[in-house]
Amino acid sequence: MTNTLVKKNNTGKYIAIICLALVYILAILLDNFLPATSFTLMLIPVLQKGAIYALLCVSMNLLNGFTGLFSLGQAGFMLIGGYVYAAITIPAAQHDSVYQYFDSAIRFSIPEILSNVIGKGPGTIVGVIISLIIAGLIAALFAFLIGFPVLRLKSDYLAIATLGFAEIIRAVFQWEGLGAITNGSNQLRKYVTLSGMELNFGSFTLELGTLFLFVIVTVCVALVVLLINSSYGRALKAIRDDEIAAEAMGISLFKHKMISFIISSFFAGVGGALLAMFQTTIQANAFKSAMTYEILLMVVIGGIGSISGSCIASFLYIALSEWILRFLDEGSLFGLISVPFFRDGFRKVVFSVVIMIIVLFFSKGIMGDKEISFKGIGGLLTRLKNKKKKTAPAAEAVSEEGEANE
Amino acid sequence: MSNVLHVENVTMQFGGVVAVNNLSLDIPEGKIVALIGPNGAGKTTAFNCITGVYQPTSGLVEFMGKPMVRSTPKGKMKKQYKGQNKELYSSQSVIDPNPDHITKLGIARTFQNIRLWKSMTVFENVLIAKHMRAKQNVFSAIFRANAKEEKRMREETMALLQEQGLDKFKDELATSLPYGLQRRLEIARALATNPKLLLLDEPAAGMNPQETQELAEFIKQIRDKYNLTIFLIEHHMDLVMKISDYIYVIDFGSKIAEGVPEEIQNNQRVIDAYLGVADDDE
Ligand SMILES: Nc1ncnc2c1ncn2[C@@H]1O[C@H](COP(=O)(O)OP(=O)(O)O)[C@@H](O)[C@H]1O
Numbered sequence: 132m133t134n135t136l137v138k139k140n141n142t143g144k145y146i147a148i149i150c151l152a153l154v155y156i157l158a159i160l161l162d163n164f165l166p167a168t169s170f171t172l173m174l175i176p177v178l179q180k181g182a183i184y185a186l187l188c189v190s191m192n193l194l195n196g197f198t199g200l201f202s203l204g205q206a207g208f209m210l211i212g213g214y215v216y217a218a219i220t221i222p223a224a225q226h227d228s229v230y231q232y233f234d235s236a237i238r239f240s241i242p243e244i245l246s247n248v249i250g251k252g253p254g255t256i257v258g259v260i261i262s263l264i265i266a267g268l269i270a271a272l273f274a275f276l277i278g279f280p281v282l283r284l285k286s287d288y289l290a291i292a293t294l295g296f297a298e299i300i301r302a303v304f305q306w307e308g309l310g311a312i313t314n315g316s317n318q319l320r321k322y323v324t325l326s327g328m329e330l331n332f333g334s335f336t337l338e339l340g341t342l343f344l345f346v347i348v349t350v351c352v353a354l355v356v357l358l359i360n361s362s363y364g365r366a367l368k369a370i371r372d373d374e375i376a377a378e379a380m381g382i383s384l385f386k387h388k389m390i391s392f393i394i395s396s397f398f399a400g401v402g403g404a405l406l407a408m409f410q411t412t413i414q415a416n417a418f419k420s421a422m423t424y425e426i427l428l429m430v431v432i433g434g435i436g437s438i439s440g441s442c443i444a445s446f447l448y449i450a451l452s453e454w455i456l457r458f459l460d461e462g463s464l465f466g467l468i469s470v471p472f473f474r475d476g477f478r479k480v481v482f483s484v485v486i487m488i489i490v491l492f493f494s495k496g497i498m499g500d501k502e503i504s505f506k507g508i509g510g511l512l513t514r515l516k517n518k519k520k521k522t523a524p525a526a527e528a529v530s531e532e533g534e535a536n537e
Numbered sequence: 538m539s540n541v542l543h544v545e546n547v548t549m550q551f552g553g554v555v556a557v558n559n560l561s562l563d564i565p566e567g568k569i570v571a572l573i574g575p576n577g578a579g580k581t582t583a584f585n586c587i588t589g590v591y592q593p594t595s596g597l598v599e600f601m602g603k604p605m606v607r608s609t610p611k612g613k614m615k616k617q618y619k620g621q622n623k624e625l626y627s628s629q630s631v632i633d634p635n636p637d638h639i640t641k642l643g644i645a646r647t648f649q650n651i652r653l654w655k656s657m658t659v660f661e662n663v664l665i666a667k668h669m670r671a672k673q674n675v676f677s678a679i680f681r682a683n684a685k686e687e688k689r690m691r692e693e694t695m696a697l698l699q700e701q702g703l704d705k706f707k708d709e710l711a712t713s714l715p716y717g718l719q720r721r722l723e724i725a726r727a728l729a730t731n732p733k734l735l736l737l738d739e740p741a742a743g744m745n746p747q748e749t750q751e752l753a754e755f756i757k758q759i760r761d762k763y764n765l766t767i768f769l770i771e772h773h774m775d776l777v778m779k780i781s782d783y784i785y786v787i788d789f790g791s792k793i794a795e796g797v798p799e800e801i802q803n804n805q806r807v808i809d810a811y812l813g814v815a816d817d818d819e
């Protein structure tokens with residue numbers, strides 16, 4: 132009995148690992164070995180952007196869905212992360228050409244420094260990882276500082292305060308006075324992007340951009356999942372369900388809200404940095420509150436309080452908005468029948484209607500507050516297998532117990 | 538015998554309403570003490586002042602002989618104050634702890650209108666109350682560096698649920714339980730914080746006579762088993778008279794009587810205050 136249980140629990144793990152491995156292999160294949168068709172040329176950026184938004188949604192869900200804090204500062208923390216990342220990865224020699232009107236204050240590049248130590252390929256990759264962590268930490272530091280005044284506010288006020296914070300950050304980053312770091316209202320560019328993630332083996336270059344992104348996002352999401360399933364995660368959910376009861380059971384509201392806010396902002400910062408890598412240039416003006424609303428929308432579509440929902444929704448949303456619905460803008464149906472009202476902007480109309488329908492009729496989102504469980508899938512497979520062996524009743528009991536244990 | 542809780546001249550004024558007026562009481566260790574009074578008398582507000590939900594306008598609360606809450610009228614309240622003893626604590630520093638601090642010191646409570654965490658199971662509801670005393674920080678929790686601690690929390694939770702006869706419902710949503718069991722669960726959750734003093738706000742509300750009967754036994758049992766001191770608000774007079782060692786009666790925020798059950802039963806002021814509302818099981 133116990134043996135079967137252990138075995139079954141591992142099945143879930145194996146399935147998760149196999150799925151991940153498949154995704155990683157696909158990423159390598161797409162970047163290196165599959166022929167560049169119009170299909171793959173669309174698929175790669177959609178997968179990349181989808182992964183980045185998955186992280187951004189998960190980070191926002193931690194705060195809004197699991198802690199019950201209605202915060203709208205996402206774009207601000209992404210902006211901080213993106214700018215910090217860009218500023219510390221622009222190669223030293225490029226600073227004068229990037230900071231045309233300012234005397235750049237940061238004259239080093241972390242990936243460059245590491246490249247000199249351990250070689251170009253690995254040095255860049257490790258340097259980028261360190262830079263991503265620094266980007267996240269600086270965003271988290273800002274969260275810590277503004278957390279003191281804003282986390283004492285009630286829900287609606289918190290939303291307004293964080294929204295205001297994001298807008299102020301956007302203005303400050305465009306201010307000439309900080310030009311030596313932010314380049315004023317000009318964009319930052321020439322920093323290390325996803326295409327810089329590569330390893331050389333003799334004359335062969337292995338492109339690792341997509342894989343790198345997927346691995347970073349998986350690690351970040353896994354950390355959030357670990358947090359949510361820990362004692363602290365349960366405390367956050369208790370605060371969401373009933374603050375007064377949580378406080379009466381010894382959970383410090385301020386401390387736990389702060390933890391959630393800092394961790395969420397850390398990952399928003401990392402997500403912003405990844406977005407900067409993806410876009411190849413970054414400009415503060417683009418981080419408008421509409422960006423936050425878009426992420427919030429994905430969170431709602433996926434299900435508030437569901438990590439897997441957030442991930443599914445972000446890929447779906449990005450694929451629909453950037454790719455699948457594109458034909459609506461192009462004047463014809465499958466390139467065959469020309470439809471007069473399929474023209475620029477019509478995609479956005481259809482998209483908005485789809486979203487309205489989802490929000491109106493499926494207000495719990497795709498997943499509600501449930502999660503996709505690999506253990507559950509494992510249990511399902513075992514059950515199917517066992518049914519074939521005609522030992523169904525015993526197996527049923529075991530797998531049910533396994534699910535309860537989860 | 539020492540007093541676990543000592544409340545001295547506590548006044549709670551909301552705007553112009555004095556909900557608790559100059560209340561003083563003592564709760565000796567190991568006893569069951571009741572606070573009774575008509576609806577709106579200020580009983581729940583008194584609990585909220587003791588547990589840090591409200592900062593009293595004025596007054597002192599000591600727990601285990603140490604000052605835990607201390608307050609004096611401030612700001613606008615200096616002019617508006619209608620209670621007594623305005624200057625009593627003005628020379629001393631204000632102590633205004635959050636409810637979680639007070640719970641950590643060893644006071645746990647239940648709520649008049651049950652406040653269980655509704656998206657969570659019976660098991661999780663009790664498990665979360667163990668979080669406060671867990672030896673871990675957020676990093677060790679994320680990286681599972683202290684798996685023993687988590688295991689201990691789960692085992693203790695399971696043991697507590699078994700003791701309370703709630704283990705068969707452990708995977709059910711807390712709010713799917715019948716009303717009586719929800720009240721039991723709320724008490725179990727409070728016990729999970731390892732309190733010295735347990736405050737129960739109308740634990741028998743909504744229970745039938747049979748359940749109320751059982752509850753009386755239950756309260757005595759947990760008092761003995763966990764070495765508790767119990768302070769409860771209750772409307773069911775037979776329950777109060779049966780289990781209380783001492784009773785305080787308040788009306789319109791002020792204490793109108795105190796004594797052992799026989800004294801209270803024969804007190805004319807109490808009988809007057811309760812006339813017409815004696816059977817109000819709300
Ligand atoms: N937060 C508050 N703001 C204003 N008035 C309050 C507040 N809490 C309680 N009161 C008032 O205090 C009085 C006592 O209420 P309460 O303590 O709930 O009574 P009881 O528990 O004895 O039935 C009531 O008149 C109530 O309206």
Ligand SMILES: [Mg+2]
Nearest residue numbers: 580581582649
């Ligand atoms: Mg009350």
